[in-house]
Every structure is written in C-alpha cells, then in structure tokens.
Amino acid sequence: MKGLVLLFPGIRYTVDMPLLYYSGLYYRQQGYKVVPVSYGAQFDQVEFHNQDITQEIEDAKTYCLPQLQAIDYSKYDSVIFVSKSLGTVIAGWAQQTLQISCKQIYLTPIKQTLPYMDSSCMAIAGDADQVLDPAVLKAYCKKHDIEYHVFPGGHRIEVKKDISRNLKTIDAIVALL
Template identity: 80%
Template sequence: MKGLVLLFPGIRYTVDMPLLYYPGWYYRQQGYEVVPVSYGSQFDQVEFHNQDITAEIEAAKQYCFPQLQSVDYASYETVIFVSKSLGTVVAGWAQQALHIACQQIYLTPIHQTLPYLDRGCMVIAGNEDKVLDPAILRAYCQAHAIEYHGFPGGHRIEVKQDISTNLKTIDAIIALLKK
C-alpha cells in the first residue's frame, strides 16, 4: 500500500462535502487508502457559530481516539491527515498524542488549531472566514514559515451563488495536493 489518508470532518461538514470529498477522491485515485474519522452521531446536530466549542473538541477527541489508536501507521510509506475546522484541532492533537509522522493539510483551521500548526503543514482557508480572522491566520503562518493558501469565501471556502468560482477553488486545492 502506497499510503494512508485520514479525513477529519468538521462540525456539520462531513467527508461527503467538497473540501473533504474531492481530496479523498484524489488520493484514492493515487492508490491511497482513505479512511474517514468519525466523532459519532452526537455531532449531527451540533451548531457552530463562533461559540466556545471546547466541550465538542474534547468529545470528538475521546470518541475517535480508539479509531486512531487501532491504525498501524508504520505499515504505510506515507500518512496524510486532511482536516476541516474542528477536525483540524483533532488532527493536530492526534499527531502529537500518538507521535505519528504525517503530513497535515489543514482546511479552515480554527483558533484552537494554532498550537498544532508547524512548518511541515499546509493551511488552506477562506479570505473572508469569520471563524478565524484570515489576517491573524496569515500572520501566524508567515511568522512560523507555514505554507498558507487563501481562497475566496468564508469558513467553507465557498462563494454563495457562484458555482464557477467554487469549482475553480476546488480545482486549485486539488492542484496543491499534487505538489
């Protein structure tokens, strides 16, 4: 097996939504095993409007920890974590907690993700994100020599009523994965 990709969803942003679905599809085509991480059905009804989600982050970590522990990461040549929003915190924490050598691709990280961002990761965010101010994120990435890519749109990196721009954004994100 060439490699493993774990997909870490966000709150109300499943692995079937564009920012996780298309990277998963791309990596499957490259021969990677792609595994969605689950936080349980309790996340199906959670809302996220910039409120404190510390409890949700902890619940997600506890729920998925046995899943993450059961993987034999050493049996793969390459391990990649692709995460979205709340999932960026869980992915960063998992890498540290389990001492996993992996590439991190953080899609629209939230404030609690910042301590996990390091030089080897890639950050992709919306230029109008209301969850984590893009100026703060860009400055943090620049100060820590982290690869940063900003795209039109908010926290979902989508521009409402503009399918053409959204498709171009997905295409550009997939191109970044090919590097």
C-alpha cells in the same frame, strides 16, 4: 508506495462535503487508502457560530481515539491528515498525542489548531473566514514558516450561488495536494 489518508470532518461539514470529498477522491486515485474519521452521530446536530466549542473538541477526541489507535501507521510509507475546521484541532492533537509521522493539510483551521501548526503543514482558508480572522492566520503562518493559501470565501471557502467559482476553487485546492 503505500499511502494512507485520514479525513477529519468539521462540525456539520462531513467527508461527503466538497473539500473533503474531492481531497479523498484525489488521494484514492493516487493509490492511497482513505479513511474517514468519525466523531459520532452527536455531531450531526451541533451548531458552530464562533461559540466556545471546548466540550465538542474533547468529545470528538474521546470518540475518535480508539479509531486512530486501531491503525498501524508503520505499514504506510506516507501518512496524510486532511482536516476541516474542528477536524484540524483533532488532527493536530492526534498527530501529537499518538506521535504519528504525517503531513497535515489544514482546511480552514480554527484558533485552537494554531498550537499544533508548524512548518511541515499546509493551511488553506477563505479570505472572509469569520471563525479565524484571515489576517491572524496569515501572520501566524508567516511567523512559523507555514505554507498558506487563501481563496475567496468564508469558513467553508465555498461561495453561495457561484458554482463556477466553487469548482475552480476546489480544482485549485486539489492541485495543491
């Protein structure tokens, strides 16, 4: 089987951060081609503290669209999008806009992602996420029959100063892939 995984980063959460890094590593070891999606260097300085990020979403869509259009998805038996935070919106939009048949794995989706989520995706979030209330996400996932997993932690899922717990969480998330 020939597979492709696209990694969609979040704001200030690059593909070198734990959740995306280990997801990419896992899929590489399974023989998938792993492609990081870029939104441009302008995203290196963007802050995200529950403010309106409508413009950032539009900028990311515009910047990454040529990258996404350049891929021949028909060459792959399996296509998976793994996305984090802002990247969940971009991944959902890309699947819909380009009509790509893929599995979506949404890591800490934000409210703008909800319209793209359906029963074919998986959502993973922190139980103390301050960007999208975990109760709202849980209810949405239940209503739409979406596979949902919750872990201790905030929007990054990682817990400050608890490396052992973070490693266990990452291991558990990779096991879900």
